[in-house]
Amino acid sequence: MNENNTWYCYLLVGFGEKNTYIGATTDVNRRLRQHNGELCGGAKRTRSNRPWRLLAYVEVGDKIPALQLEWHMKRGRGLRNRLNRFVELSEDRGLIVKILN
Numbered sequence: 001m002n003e004n005n006t007w008y009c010y011l012l013v014g015f016g017e018k019n020t021y022i023g024a025t026t027d028v029n030r031r032l033r034q035h036n037g038e039l040c041g042g043a044k045r046t047r048s049n050r051p052w053r054l055l056a057y058v059e060v061g062d063k064i065p066a067l068q069l070e071w072h073m074k075r076g077r078g079l080r081n082r083l084n085r086f087v088e089l090s091e092d093r094g095l096i097v098k099i100l101n
Helices: 028-034 063-073 079-092
Strands: 008-011 020-025 055-060 097-099
Touching: 008 028, 008 063, 008 079, 020 028, 020 063, 020 079, 028 055, 055 063, 055 079, 063 079, 079 097
Parallel strands: none
Antiparallel strands: 008 020, 008 055, 055 097
16 A cells, blocks of 8 residues: 555544544555554544544545545545545546455
C-alpha cells in the first residue's frame, strides 16, 4: 500500500463500530499507526475511540484527485452510509476499492 507518491483514500472505524474517519495519505499503514497513537501525528479527531481499524481503502494516484475524493466521501454520515458512499464514489471514478474484515 505504499508505492512512492501514490495517494490513497481510506476509511477507518473506531472502537465500538460507531465512529468512522475518512482520510487521504501516501502511506495507509503509517497513517493508521498515527491515528492509533503508536506514532506522533494522528488527527485530533481520532484521539478517542481507539483502537481504529482500517475498513477500506482505494488507490487514487495523484494528490489533488485523492483530496477531492476524500472531501466527497466525508459527506456521508454513519458507518453504512460512509462505506456505501466510499464504494460508490470510487467505482464512479473507475477505482478499485479494497474492503477489509
